Amino acid sequence: MSMHEVDGGILHALRVAGWLGAERFPAWGVAEPEDALTRLVEAGRVRLVRSPRGEMYGLTPEGTEAATSAVAAWLAGLDPAGSAALGAALAGFEAHDGTLKRLVTGYQAGARDTVGQDLRDFHEQARGALDAVASAAPLWASYPERLENALLQVEKGELDHVASPLLESYHTVWHLAHRDMRLVCEARHP
Known part of the structure; x- marks a missing residue:
């Protein structure tokens, strides 16, 4: 998977699921999400929250916009x-x-x-x-x-x-x- 595909997979998974721990991303097709999650947090598209269940990731408004735009672009090509x-x-x-x-x-x-x-x-x-x-x-x-x-x-x-x-x-x-x-x-x- 390219970096773009990994980032898109993470953004889409979070758009659908809301909040996920890093261990849940392999089910969404992102086998090793750690580097991508760090990159997306640093870019302001994903936020990291530490909870009693561990680290959880969710979309920022910019991340939601990016995930929505990616799906719209894919749909436009159908x-x-x-x-x-x-x-x-x-x-x-x-x-x-x-x-x-x-x-x-x-x-x-x-x-x-x-x-x-x-x-x-x-x-x-x-x-x-x-x-x-x-x-x-x-x-x-x-x-x-x-x-x-x-x-x-x-x-x-x-x-x-x-x-x-x-x-x-x-x-x-x-x-x-x-x-x-x-x-x-x-x-x-x-």
Whole structure:
């Protein structure tokens, strides 16, 4: 990855997620974010806050503007078919959103015995939509693998990977993917 791509990946991840610790960037495709984070903090695009959870990074207004501009530039280069694929991917994804919300709500209400199998069944039903998401935009390519990784943890009995916001849980990754797609698709039609 070039320096420009790494910086853009970090800015986009922070625009979608809000605040992230450095250890979360590899899931977004930035394997070694430390130098880029230092550079972006020094440039005034990213701010660093020390919290009880460790160092957290978030966008400054300049960083938000840079992240928004980068997506707008990418969208401007899409042909009509590529732009339509974005909307279709979002629609296909959203068709499964209510089902996942009900599954997670049931889990949070105590339905834990079958959550691994229920989540696997859901994941298989949503697989076509997830594949469409991954192929619609390079920004979205990591989501299917991230969801699969969270699911594998749940199947191993690591139930925090169902919905914990503090890690790459299934529900957290799904929520981030949904937010990401909405931000990008809304930018198509300002």
